[in-house]
Amino acid sequence: MPDTDLPLYFRLFNEIGIVDQLGRARFEKRLPQGVTVSHFSVLNHLMRVEDGRTPLELARAFQVPKTTVSHWLTGLDTLGFVNLRPNPNDRRSKQVWLTEAGRAFRDKAIADLAPDLARVKDVMDPDEVADLVARLERLRIWLDTNR
Amino acid sequence: MPDTDLPLYFRLFNEIGIVDQLGRARFEKRLPQGVTVSHFSVLNHLMRVEDGRTPLELARAFQVPKTTVSHWLTGLDTLGFVNLRPNPNDRRSKQVWLTEAGRAFRDKAIADLAPDLARVKDVMDPDEVADLVARLERLRIWLDTNR
């Protein structure tokens, strides 16, 4: 790889970092006090993939240490958005189930945030976003696989 | 398994978040103990843009609270990578200057990280990365402006 390309790959992660920074801040500001973007992401994941996941599965999915997931789940439990039940298949383990309140919160959060998020259309139309998402997904999968 | 369930614009920030997560973890793992990705980014910025920047300029560039920059700079100062000197133009302010050790560290870090970073080429060639960077930059500027 030519030297001239190198800074480019650094810049890629640099830009991603700043966009994430801005996106998270924007998001968090519009979520109710005490609910983090991580909380929202977990609820989202549980609805998308399906609930009953174990903490460890979540840690793998989000690529964070399992202690972090523990912290998320105690928060979500306190908020009344999930229930932690013993895992019938493995008595060391647990399963995370969404409550009605959790599902409702997630749906409302999406509804509340969507209008603001849709403003991104001003700078990038859906086709382009779809393309961007596809490329990022490819990159994500590679990073995940080749660790 | 694209999350067709999740609105497109949510998926965008979701993917960006995960890629950032993976990228940061990957970087951090290869940096010496006590040096964070943030530290590296600041050194990088100071060499790219040029040193003598004020803390507030850095906060704006990275879109983080100024208290966070304060924290970064005390760390970098302790590491001996920057010097904080009074700003001759404004006695409330400071200027951040790179030390020789700071420059050397940054250069070595880049040299050390480059081979791994180059592997990303397996999944995305420079042209595509350049395109991706341009789009993310456009998105970043919009997010920054329309807050």
Place this chain on the structure above:
DNA sequence: TGATTTTGATACGATACCGTACTAAATAAT
């Protein structure tokens, strides 16, 4: 079978980051 290793989860402590409140200096207003 009993002993050893591995695995899922948490307790605990460290730290990175953020928000609020404060000080000092610059700028604006009167």
Place this chain on the structure above:
DNA sequence: ATTATTTAGTACGGTATCGTATCAAAATCA
């Protein structure tokens, strides 16, 4: 010129995340 407002930086406290150590339950093995 005096006062009021804004601005640059930091101290301090809170919290999200992470690493290490620990415990209990599998899984492996001898």
